[in-house]
Amino acid sequence: MTTSKLAGYYDAPEGVDVRGRYDEEFAKILTRDALEFVARLQRQFRRQIRHAMESRREAQRRYDAGGLPGFDPATRFIRESDWVCAPVPPPIANRMVEITGPVERKMVINALNSGAKVFMADFEDALSPNWENLMKGQVNLRDAVNGTISFEDRERKRVYKLNETTAKLFVRPRGWHLKEGHILIDGEPAVGCLVDFGLFFFHNCAAYRANQGQGFGPFFYLPKMEHSREARIWNNVFNRAEESASIPAGSIRATVLIETLPAAFQMNEILYELRSHSAGLNCGRWDYIFSYVKTLRAHPDRLLPDRVSVGMWQSMMRSYSHLLIFTCHRRGVHALGGMAAQIPIRGDPAAHAKAIEAVRSDKLREVRAGHDGTWAAHPGLIGEIGTVFEEGLAGRENLIGVVRREDAAGICEEDLLERPRGRRTIEGLRLNTRVGIQYMAAWLTGTGSVPLYNLMEDAATAEISRVQNWQWIRYKALLDAEGVELALMPELFARVVEEEMGRIEREVGMEKFRRGMFKEACSIFVRQCMAAELDDFLTLDAYNQIVIHHSSAGSSL
Numbered sequence: 325m326t327t328s329k330l331a332g333y334y335d336a337p338e339g340v341d342v343r344g345r346y347d348e349e350f351a352k353i354l355t356r357d358a359l360e361f362v363a364r365l366q367r368q369f370r371r372q373i374r375h376a377m378e379s380r381r382e383a384q385r386r387y388d389a390g391g392l393p394g395f396d397p398a399t400r401f402i403r404e405s406d407w408v409c410a411p412v413p414p415p416i417a418n419r420m421v422e423i424t425g426p427v428e429r430k431m432v433i434n435a436l437n438s439g440a441k442v443f444m445a446d447f448e449d450a451l452s453p454n455w456e457n458l459m460k461g462q463v464n465l466r467d468a469v470n471g472t473i474s475f476e477d478r479e480r481k482r483v484y485k486l487n488e489t490t491a492k493l494f495v496r497p498r499g500w501h502l503k504e505g506h507i508l509i510d511g512e513p514a515v516g517c518l519v520d521f522g523l524f525f526f527h528n529c530a531a532y533r534a535n536q537g538q539g540f541g542p543f544f545y546l547p548k549m550e551h552s553r554e555a556r557i558w559n560n561v562f563n564r565a566e567e568s569a570s571i572p573a574g575s576i577r578a579t580v581l582i583e584t585l586p587a588a589f590q591m592n593e594i595l596y597e598l599r600s601h602s603a604g605l606n607c608g609r610w611d612y613i614f615s616y617v618k619t620l621r622a623h624p625d626r627l628l629p630d631r632v633s634v635g636m637w638q639s640m641m642r643s644y645s646h647l648l649i650f651t652c653h654r655r656g657v658h659a660l661g662g663m664a665a666q667i668p669i670r671g672d673p674a675a676h677a678k679a680i681e682a683v684r685s686d687k688l689r690e691v692r693a694g695h696d697g698t699w700a701a702h703p704g705l706i707g708e709i710g711t712v713f714e715e716g717l718a719g720r721e722n723l724i725g726v727v728r729r730e731d732a733a734g735i736c737e738e739d740l741l742e743r744p745r746g747r748r749t750i751e752g753l754r755l756n757t758r759v760g761i762q763y764m765a766a767w768l769t770g771t772g773s774v775p776l777y778n779l780m781e782d783a784a785t786a787e788i789s790r791v792q793n794w795q796w797i798r799y800k801a802l803l804d805a806e807g808v809e810l811a812l813m814p815e816l817f818a819r820v821v822e823e824e825m826g827r828i829e830r831e832v833g834m835e836k837f838r839r840g841m842f843k844e845a846c847s848i849f850v851r852q853c854m855a856a857e858l859d860d861f862l863t864l865d866a867y868n869q870i871v872i873h874h875s876s877a878g879s880s881l
């Protein structure tokens with residue numbers, strides 16, 4: 325963490341101290357009333373959040389002692405009884421294609437104009453949560469909701485404005501585990517997701533409901549939950565926000581990402597907690613793979629094969645998505661598919677066609693399985709994905725009430741835990757290392773989603789690289805090196821890191837390598853891969869490097 329001086333200061337209420345850089349535009353977001361709203365949420369829910377995080381650690385201790393996640397006998401009545409969530413709001417009945425992306429100004433406009441039904445504006449996997457990104461993101465979303473957002477690219481002499489018809493906005497706040505180090509509430513760092521949610525809700529609730537939500541909204545995506553008690557906190561936050569804005573209960577809707585292994589056993593319970601606020605579930609496949617390794621880190625019989633081999637075709641991944649579709653449709657809500665990592669490739673038509681075909685077949689699998697919609701990483705994919713889903717939905721808005729997937733009712737604990745099969749190779753180790761370091765370097769310098777080797781990489785995909793290296797090092801995995809088996813010892817990893825750093829330097833060029841933060845990224849990544857105890861998240865340690873405190877009037881630094 326570093327500190328520096330600034331000119332203006334934010335008008336913060338009692339007990340709130342804003343230590344991020346002062347900016348007149350940010351001050352219109354960080355008003356006294358908005359900060360008071362965030363502080364009230366934090367004060368009301370901090371005990372429950374602390375308890376939920378301690379419960380995560382307790383569950384992990386059980387898995388570390390040899391236990392496995394499973395369905396909770398205590399909530400069998402929720403899984404077995406008949407209940408449904410609140411009816412789907414008409415403006416979001418059709419969610420065939422959803423584009424996702426960070427809350428960067430030009431990308432927000434491009435995403436809203438992309439032709440997708442929904443735009444998920446991301447404060448999470450796709451965003452490096454530095455102060456500038458977060459606050460500019462809030463400014464951008466406010467302008468988007470008001471319909472006034474524009475952006476001028478002077479170099480390219482291009483002005484960006486919203487089209488007549490735009491995607492419906494969903495906002496993804498950070499996960500429960502992340503703090504906002506630039507805002508202190510009663511001396512403690514604010515809870516990151518309450519800052520993201522609170523500021524967005526406070527400034528946009530009324531305009532969103534009038535301009536986009538047809539009386540509903542705002543809409544959210546909720547990431548990385550591990551248990552229904554965390555969904556209960558969100559439900560209470562929504563109740564509190566609705567009361568304070570004097571809007572009807574059930575106006576806010578949220579789609580929960582099922583992207584942790586423990587949450588796969590809690591789909592019904594999560595929907596139940598949020599039943600008056602639910603907008604379904606989504607298969608967050610990348611974090612899910614990461615979570616499989618993290619949750620089962622003490623189980624040497626659960627080593628994953630190379631990252632490229634852990635796709636939706638693996639039995640465990642298929643079981644998880646089928647159970648999600650069955651659960652959502654039984655409860656009357658959308659079952660969203662996930663993100664294919666391929667993106668359009670310029671200047672190589674054959675590679676481009678291959679990438680598009682990979683996305684097309686992933687989407688075909690999803691719609692045939694019964695998903696109501698899916699995610700797109702890039703505007704260039706919307707047309708192809710839209711065609712697949714339009715054909716699959718055959719004129720319907722969604723498949724709720726159409727595809728029941730009763731066959732998935734019998735998916736059991738073993739199905740969800742089955743280890744993915746495939747080879748572990750030295751090439752896999754090299755790729756993880758190259759990708760992990762380059763992603764971390766981008767993140768440290770303010771970019772949270774990047775194209776690497778023609779694939780979309782973000783915090784979730786980078787996590788797989790990190791924990792997979794950790795797991796292989798921890799258990800001295802045997803790796804295939806062109807037909808020879810090598811045990812992954814620390815010396816071998818050190819040699820791979822050195823060689824891959826050399827390759828990164830050659831690929832990005834000496835100048836960019838020198839100016840970038842590749843060395844810092846390498847040292848964070850290597851420390852985490854070699855740690856005796858697996859760090860919970862890649863971004864927790866690295867976050868300290870992007871917190872910059874400025875002194876404010878009345879604060880003592």
Ligand SMILES: CC(=O)SCCNC(=O)CCNC(=O)[C@H](O)C(C)(C)COP(=O)(O)OP(=O)(O)OC[C@H]1O[C@@H](n2cnc3c(N)ncnc32)[C@H](O)[C@@H]1OP(=O)(O)O
Nearest residue numbers: 424425431434435449450610663701702773774775780784
């Ligand atoms: C695991 C998960 O959580 S998935 C969800 C989180 N991850 C994401 O949301 C990733 C979203 N995608 C992206 O960030 C980007 O597509 C990347 C980083 C993968 C690739 O970005 P780039 O290399 O800049 O793409 P490219 O140069 O082809 O972009 C072409 C145009 O499309 C725009 N664009 C690309 N992706 C997006 C997007 N997701 N949303 C809006 N606009 C986009 C670019 O801004 C650019 O616009 P311009 O022509 O007006 O200048």
Ligand SMILES: O=CC(=O)O
Nearest residue numbers: 608609610611784
């Ligand atoms: O957030 C999505 C994921 O795949 O992770």
Ligand SMILES: [Mg+2]
Nearest residue numbers: 449608611784
């Ligand atoms: Mg994720």
